[in-house]
Amino acid sequence: MSVAGKIEGPIRPGGVPIVLTSSAAEICDYNNDPFLAFSCTFPHKLTRYLDKYMVPHYLPDGTNKFVPYGLRKVEAILVERFGRDIVATAHPDDLHRYIGPKTKIVGITSMDPMGLAYVSTTYNSLIGFGGESKNSVKFRELIENPALKDSDATVILGGAGIWQITEAGVQEEFGIDILYEGESEVELCDLVQKVMDGNFGENSYKATKRDYSITPPVLLPASYGAVEITRGCGRGCDFCTPTMRQRYSVPIDRIVEEVQTNVDNGCKSVFVISEDVFLYEVEKNFVPNKPAVDKLFTSIGAVEGLEEIHLSHAAIAPVVYNPKILEDISPILLEKSKRKLNGKTFTTAEVGVETGSPALMAKHMANKALPFDVKYWPDIVKTGIGIYNDNGWYPLITMMTGMPDETEDDVIASLELIDDLKDLKLFFTPLLFIPLNEAVLSEAKRIDLDHLTELQFEFITRSWHNNIRIWAGAKRFMLSPVFLTVHAFFTRWKHGPRFTRPLLKMVGMPESMVGGYVGKGCNPEFCIPERQVRHPSFNKLPSNLEEAVRTRGER
Numbered sequence: 273m274s275v276a277g278k279i280e281g282p283i284r285p286g287g288v289p290i291v292l293t294s295s296a297a298e299i300c301d302y303n304n305d306p307f308l309a310f311s312c313t314f315p316h317k318l319t320r321y322l323d324k325y326m327v328p329h330y331l332p333d334g335t336n337k338f339v340p341y342g343l344r345k346v347e348a349i350l351v352e353r354f355g356r357d358i359v360a361t362a363h364p365d366d367l368h369r370y371i372g373p374k375t376k377i378v379g380i381t382s383m384d385p386m387g388l389a390y391v392s393t394t395y396n397s398l399i400g401f402g403g404e405s406k407n408s409v410k411f412r413e414l415i416e417n418p419a420l421k422d423s424d425a426t427v428i429l430g431g432a433g434i435w436q437i438t439e440a441g442v443q444e445e446f447g448i449d450i451l452y453e454g455e456s457e458v459e460l461c462d463l464v465q466k467v468m469d470g471n472f473g474e475n476s477y478k479a480t481k482r483d484y485s486i487t488p489p490v491l492l493p494a495s496y497g498a499v500e501i502t503r504g505c506g507r508g509c510d511f512c513t514p515t516m517r518q519r520y521s522v523p524i525d526r527i528v529e530e531v532q533t534n535v536d537n538g539c540k541s542v543f544v545i546s547e548d549v550f551l552y553e554v555e556k557n558f559v560p561n562k563p564a565v566d567k568l569f570t571s572i573g574a575v576e577g578l579e580e581i582h583l584s585h586a587a588i589a590p591v592v593y594n595p596k597i598l599e600d601i602s603p604i605l606l607e608k609s610k611r612k613l614n615g616k617t618f619t620t621a622e623v624g625v626e627t628g629s630p631a632l633m634a635k636h637m638a639n640k641a642l643p644f645d646v647k648y649w650p651d652i653v654k655t656g657i658g659i660y661n662d663n664g665w666y667p668l669i670t671m672m673t674g675m676p677d678e679t680e681d682d683v684i685a686s687l688e689l690i691d692d693l694k695d696l697k698l699f700f701t702p703l704l705f706i707p708l709n710e711a712v713l714s715e716a717k718r719i720d721l722d723h724l725t726e727l728q729f730e731f732i733t734r735s736w737h738n739n740i741r742i743w744a745g746a747k748r749f750m751l752s753p754v755f756l757t758v759h760a761f762f763t764r765w766k767h768g769p770r771f772t773r774p775l776l777k778m779v780g781m782p783e784s785m786v787g788g789y790v791g792k793g794c795n796p797e798f799c800i801p802e803r804q805v806r807h808p809s810f811n812k813l814p815s816n817l818e819e820a821v822r823t824r825g826e827r
């Protein structure tokens with residue numbers, strides 16, 4: 273159905289009036305693995321192995337096969353108003369085939385154009401060598417693409433990462449004429465008309481109106497077969513941007529239609545996009561809607577020709593509230609998963625744990641625990657991850673340090689939670705807090721590595737110690753000398769001795785020898801080996817959680 277490689281020759285003589293594109297790092301489908309895309313947040317020089325995936329893939333008519341979902345939406349919205357012949361999406365390597373004298377607008381989407389989002393900031397500064405992140409290198413390559421540079425078209429940049437251009441002060445240098453903030457459904461077409469008529473002279477536009485019921489379905493496949501099932505969230509965490517969007521569940525027939533579009537065009541997987549799949553038709557007080565979630569996944573799983581289901585995000589509290597919800601959808605997901613650990617099939621999703629501290633949760637993300645009271649957060653997390661594991665889910669969890677008002681006690685609470693989770697199957701992603709532009713905490717102070725305490729370093733290294741134990745298996749014994757050598761020659765010089773003790777523990781030196789923060793599992797004063805052995809799964813609901821359901825209304 274499709275070809276990879278290179279096709280030459282213009283798509284239409286004189287170019288297409290509206291050309292849509294994104295950087296090679298964001299348009300790529302990484303051999304159909306969305307989680308591999310996160311590697312682009314690491315330094316470019318260390319991630320050259322990813323370049324082999326960044327070639328265009330084509331549909332039989334010679335147009336580009338994979339495009340980020342948001343850009344496919346923009347395409348559908350513009351095609352509905354201006355017609356198919358006026359709009360096309362292009363891989364950056366192919367811009368010369370699309371841009372010509374007739375091109376009036378080049379629309380670009382980006383999530384992380386300057387490498388300033390959470391993962392990029394954390395790991396680029398932590399690694400400290402290898403240069404800027406792959407995301408920012410590839411974005412600059414796009415901006416410097418000769419077909420774009422030599423064109424007189426108006427360049428509009430949209431998507432979640434536009435704030436980074438303002439923060440880095442590079443709008444003019446990059447030749448970006450308009451920064452488009454917000455959603456496209458209601459306002460984009462009028463703006464585009466004005467630009468094409470030469471009636472828009474500003475360098476930014478903020479769209480505030482929304483009406484999701486008018487969103488047309490995508491017309492062609494998105495990378496990984498991405499299909500949106502919900503937009504927005506409503507739990508209102510202070511650091512978060514998607515919560516600033518109104519919550520909406522896409523009707524099932526529309527979702528199935530988009531899955532079918534992907535399959536019909538040779539993309540046999542679906543990547544279910546949501547802030548939390550259990551938000552689908554969620555009830556008051558964030559009580560999950562089991563019949564709606566069941567129907568959703570049964571309908572997706574029934575699409576003929578679909579071979580794989582990936583999930584973007586899921587929350588913890590809903591599965592603790594109703595474990596049956598997970599039990600019933602998991603067989604569908606496992607049947608369509610190609611992920612394996614030690615020969616066992618598993619499925620995964622990103623799950624936001626953020627911190628082990630109920631006090632910090634109460635301050636900045638109280639509603640994340642709903643329908644439970646946030647004071648039970650560590651129990652909810654332990655129980656929830658146990659339930660996930662029991663149903664064949666090995667989640668990728670994100671946790672943060674450096675939030676405003678975070679105390680040493682809060683960091684210790686996170687370390688304790690990491691210890692409590694260490695025998696479960698999950699992937700820890702420890703991150704530094706970033707004040708994102710649209711979030712409530714947009715004005716908060718950004719933390720950097722120079723100001724991290726030893727405990728905060730420990731938070732990062734302890735998470736990675738567990739990752740190595742869980743995922744690297746026997747290879748972990750080979751990794752330790754690598755980390756130690758890098759530390760001896762580089763990280764000690766870069767981050768100072770505060771990093772030494774946490775790193776020694778990361779590579780497996782006993783805490784009783786190294787000292788510093790001592791994990792819950794092993795207090796050197798009275799630590800005996802049996803005390804370190806934990807029950808493999810916290811699959812029983814502590815009775816206090818059953819009483820902990822909150823009755824307060826939604827925010």
Ligand code: B12
Nearest residue numbers: 309312340341342379380381384389391430431455456514
């Ligand atoms: C799905 C997803 C992914 C998928 C991408 C799938 C794909 N290619 O289609 C994967 C897993 C690969 C991914 C990776 C990353 N992601 Co991501 N991702 C999302 C998620 C959950 C949904 C995005 C989506 O498709 N939404 C639905 C569509 C319809 O909305 P949209 O994209 O915003 O598009 C609308 C508007 O923005 C606008 N628009 C979009 N593009 C354009 C272009 C033009 C020209 C115009 C005019 C308008 C316009 O119109 C659209 C329709 O209204 C969002 C969270 C969220 N809800 O936004 C995070 C999110 C966008 N990701 C984010 C980040 C940072 C990343 C990473 C850099 C990793 C990280 N967390 O640090 C990597 C990038 C790696 C890479 N090289 O690709 C952040 C961005 C934060 C920020 N504000 O800076 C978000 C907001 C999550 C978060 N809160 O942290 N991501």
Ligand code: SF4
Nearest residue numbers: 505508509512515547
């Ligand atoms: S639960 Fe997740 S998506 Fe919802 S507001 Fe909090 S961080 Fe954002």
